[in-house]
Amino acid sequence: MSPRQLTVRIHGALNDFLAPERRERVFTHVLQGSPSVKDLIESLGPPHPEVDVVLVDDAPVGFAHRAKPDTRLDVYPAFQAPQVPAESRVGPPLPAMPGFVLDVGLGRLSGLLRMLGFDTLWRNDFADDQLARLSHDEARVLLTRDLGVLKRSEVEHGYYPRATDPADQLVEVVRRYGLTSRMRPFSRCMACNAKLSPATPDEVRGRVPEGVAERHTHFHQCPGCQRVFWPGTHHQRMQALVDTLRGLEPRA
Template identity: 45%
Template sequence: MAKVVFRFHAELNDFLPPSQRQVSFTHVFKERCSIKDMIEALGVPHTEVDCIWVNAEAVDFSYIVQDGERIDVHPISTATNIIPVVSLRPPLPSILHFVLDVHLGKLASSLRLLGFDTLYRNDYDDEELAEISASQQRVLFTRDKGLLMRSRVTYGYYVRATNPEQQIIEVLRRFDLFGKILPFQRCIRCNGLLEPVSKESILNQLPHQTRLEIDEFHRCGECSQIYWRGSHYERMQQFIEGVLNAQESA
């Protein structure tokens, strides 16, 4: 029986049983195994890993684990302070696009409200999500770690928070998105881009009071949903201000 000593760092411990968190522990194995497969067998999705050191030397996911080695596994929060680093995946695209699983509908709406290209449907299955993430280079957000372990998924993130208001702050911090917020650019319902539309062209679609009080409108180029600055706009503005305040208090 072969043995190695693992140590997972920082937030990677979220995926481990309590007895293995924040400590070095021995892992026993029988068969030849890549380090990627071994890390995932211990419960940590490869998308969460940013740097792997074996006996103080950086390796990539294809490395074959040998008996007696010491393995340190780092997330992005600690790996950025370590050099040299062997790249485990291509760099993230300069402009980020997202796809979310069925359980993150409110987070999807929040991301769209803030201007981020976010695909979401409540009937995507896991295979579709993995394929969309891979083919369109979208970061996959999920609370299903098994989904992140699919080999097709290159960019992914396990959302820790369960409260939607905490989730949006979490992902904005993790991907440094506060400076890229451009609210009211996308349709919350379908993710389409909004464009100005004349009041005259949509009069028959407006509530009576809205016709009297509002003159500026936008319409989704995909689903034709109409937006204007009513009471819902004030609530959205308050939400955006809360998000920006969270950045300042971080």
Template identity: 40%
Template sequence: MVMATFRFYEELNDFLPRQRRKVEFSCDCARAATTKHMIEALGVPHTEVELILVNGESADFHRILQDGDRVAVYPKFETFDITPELRVREQPLRELRFVADAHLGGLARLLRMAGFDTIYDNNIHDAEVEALSEHEHRVALTRDRELLKRSGVTHGCYVRALKPALQLAEIFQRLDLSRSAKPFTLCLACNTPLRHVDKADVLERLPPSVRVARTEFLTCDHCHGVFWKGSHWKRMCALLDQIS
């Protein structure tokens, strides 16, 4: 056995028991234990980690721990570029796309509303989330810590809030999404890009009151839905203004 000292920073402490939060603590590690093995053994999913310093030097997930090592573990730094120091994965994701697990349908719709490509199906299984995260470089969103520990999930976020609007605010803050949001460019139901359409082309699909009051329309070529700036659009604008 070897002994190493750990210190976790910021929201990574949420995964730790209270006595280990925001303090240094020492623990026994199996011989040949890696940084990834110990970080996850202590309760923190590897997808929540963006930077590991061992004795002050950047290390990757495969670093074998030695007796006396001091390990500092940091969460994602999305507000500035840490690429020169990055060792735990090849590069941070800068074009953010998401896959949400089966329990986050409300969050998925809100992310689409904000213009972020988000795959969601209420029957999606953990293995599918893992595959989409790995092969399409999507950030996995979940409230299941074990899902984030799957090896194929290279980028992921553990969602702490319970209600969709609060979840959206949390993700916006943690991943600094305000600058890259493109509201009302994706279909909430299909995740397909919307396009402008002439009123005459959708007139028969509009409620009578909308035919009179509205002149600008968007449509989805997949589900053929038609969208306009009504009361729902105003509520969504107010939500985005609140969290941005």
């Protein structure tokens, strides 16, 4: 008997998750049983939250579609997928103002997302099941470099940052989710995620270094952790990063 095979082509950024010999090319895969295309795709490497369109013999299908031999499977990520009706995409629509939840290794990225004004949850003791549950129950984008967490069935929105530097990771996430127009810089506390409120020099006197209240007139304070923020050197570096992000071209 000939093996039960189908032809597969993984497109765009999803190639990052494939074995080197299968990247950027058509390959055959031997079917074991009759798996869903979601299970088949993840067995090859790509996590389902990064998949936007799945075609079988050029027709869009859902994740539950059963893979069959002697067919061709094409798998596309967001922004690199062919035009299909919205209801034919397996990638769910993003909320107008997305929130995020990050794993333990992305603490610095969490601060940068908060700096841009995005509701971002991070703790250094989140368990894998907590991350997946928060992502699902609160419709948050899960950012993690743990593929096992990203492949949990309850996760709908998720992304695996390729870079290891937090600033580069931020560029990836802003591009991936089209966040440039949704940024509200310096509106959240980078430490605890609470929304900041304006404060006068008199209100923060005694809570900032000596002389700062005399040199600055614009302050923000956090109602959660009581931190005070002002436009010092650190703020200027952050503003430069914001300006860079505002100049990003949309991902092709």
